Amino acid sequence: MSFLLSPEFWIALSQIILINIVLSGDNAVVIAMASRSLPPAQQKKAILFGSVGAIVLRLILTFFAVYLLTLPYLKLVGAALLLWIGIGLMKGEGDEENLAGHSSLAAAIKTIVVADLVMSLDNVIGVAAAAKGNIPLLVFGLVISIPLIIFGSTLILKLMGRFPIIITLGAGLLGWVAGDMAMSDPAIAGWAANQHALHNAVPALGAMFVVAAGKWLASRQQPEPANQPAT
Structure with a gap:
């Protein structure tokens, strides 16, 4: 436990916490959007279990992050999956179906875990770099990120109830992140480096595509209105 007395440990831990605060905003949006259709009691369970599951997967991913993100096409695949998730969440805005509580809760947790895993690629790279191979620091930093994400998700969820436009903005954010992720894939990095206009255009198109x-x-x-009897 001597590492707890090291100033370097606390500096690096502060960096990890800051990285999680800055880069987990979109993850909190996904968690809130995936939970919004559940009853209040199940919303809390979805946020808790989904966040913890996502953090565990993020911890595993962090150990392999530097290697994984050098693989071509990984970010392109992740971007496509993120677009699909964003469209599904946006489509749910008009969903009137009353699903069983258990299946809805399971679906929300699954969406949270998958979306967080896809969206955490940049996050885990930053955390891994800040930890500099210090495994206790890496684990400690990621565990601390759990309450940060849960608090952010709960706050956004409350705002969604009062301002439904947040749902549309959240879905658009997922499309933006997907476009930005695609442009940073190693497979097209050389070509994309010279396409400066596309670095903003592709994320914007992704956002518009998801919302539309x-x-x-x-x-x-939406069900078609029943035909009125002739009078």
């Missing part, structure tokens, strides 16, 4: 596709699919789910 989600709203279109939601409108198709």
Whole structure:
């Protein structure tokens, strides 16, 4: 436990906490959006279990992060998955189906874990760099991020109840992150480096695509009004 007396340990831990605060905002949006249709008691369970599950997977991913992100096409695949998740959450805005509580809770937790895993690629790289191979510091820093994400998710969830526009903005954020992630994939890094205009255009298109596709699919789910009898 002598490492706890080292100033370097506390400096690095502060860096990890700051990284999690800055980069976990979009993760908190996903958690809140995935939980918004559940009853209040199940919302708390989805946020807690989903966040803890996501942190455990993030911890595992962090150990392999430096190697994984050098693989070509990984971020492109992650971006496509993130678009799909964003459209699904956006489509849920008009979903009137009353699903069973257990299946809804399980689906919310699954969405939280998958989305957090996809969106945490940049986060884990920053945390791994700050930890500099110090395993206790790495674990400690990621454990601390659990209450940060849970608190952020709970706050956003309350705001969504009062301001439904946040749902649309959150879905658009997922599309933006997906586009930004795709442009940083090693497979196209050399080409993308010279395409300065696309670094903002592709994320913007991703955001518009998620919102438009989600709203279109939601409108198709709405039942048609019954024909009124002739008078």
